[in-house]
Amino acid sequence: MSILSLINAALQKHGWLIASLPIDEEDRAAQLIKLLVEDNADGRARRHTLQPWLWYERPVRERFDGQGCCLTVEGPIYRSRDGTGYPLGSQLRTEFGWLDLTPEETNELADEVRSAIDLTLLRWFTRPDMAERQLPSRQSRDRYFDDNVARNLILSATPLTASMEQDAHAN
Incomplete structure (x- = not known):
């Protein structure tokens, strides 16, 4: 059985289908499918992230999601005679409607x-209180440890709800 058949079988379980796949991309696609079909919080987050890309008829090159607006850049990219790359267009969605x-x-x-x-990200990166946390390269994650640290930080920054207070008193 080819890798494409295995990938299609995995995708069909979730209602998705790949019609064709270049041979040199089979391994990468297989890794992606494994990540997408994981039956855990990570797999659900990945599928949720991918879902907006499936709304559009053209391939989505980029998405810029704001709180009230979204710009979806559609591909593929075509080169003009001067070498400039142009996407096929984009759709801008706001609470007031859509703009092509x-x-x-x-x-x-x-x-x-x-x-x-x-500009916004560099402003944050260069804040004086961030200086000691800056690193020269991306650090790998120790998921077990880092996820627990993140949960504790979220809990410490979140006010207790009535049900959380009841749970605390019950223990």
């Missing part, structure tokens, strides 16, 4: 959004 943008408008808006993201 041309390839040129999409490039302009996506560049503006990326610049705003960079």
Whole structure:
């Protein structure tokens, strides 16, 4: 049985199907499928993250989700004679409706959004209280330890609810 058949079998269990897959991408696709079909919180989070990409008819190249707006850049990317890459367009969704943008408008808006993201993230990164936490490279995660630390930080930053207080008194 080919890897594509195995992948399709796994996807069909979840109502998904891949029609074709380049041979040089089979291993990477198989790893992705394993992660997507995990029956745990990580697998559910990955499937939830992927779901918006399945709403669109064209491949989604980028998504910029705000609190009230979303820009979805559609691909593939086509090169102009001068070498500039243009997506097929984009869709901007707000609480007021949808706006289809041309390839040129999409490039302009996506560049503006990326610049705003960079500015915000760099402002956080360069804050004095973040200096001692900065590292030269990405650190690997020890999921068991790091997830528990994250849960404890979330609990310490969250006010107790009535049911949490009852649980605390019961123990």
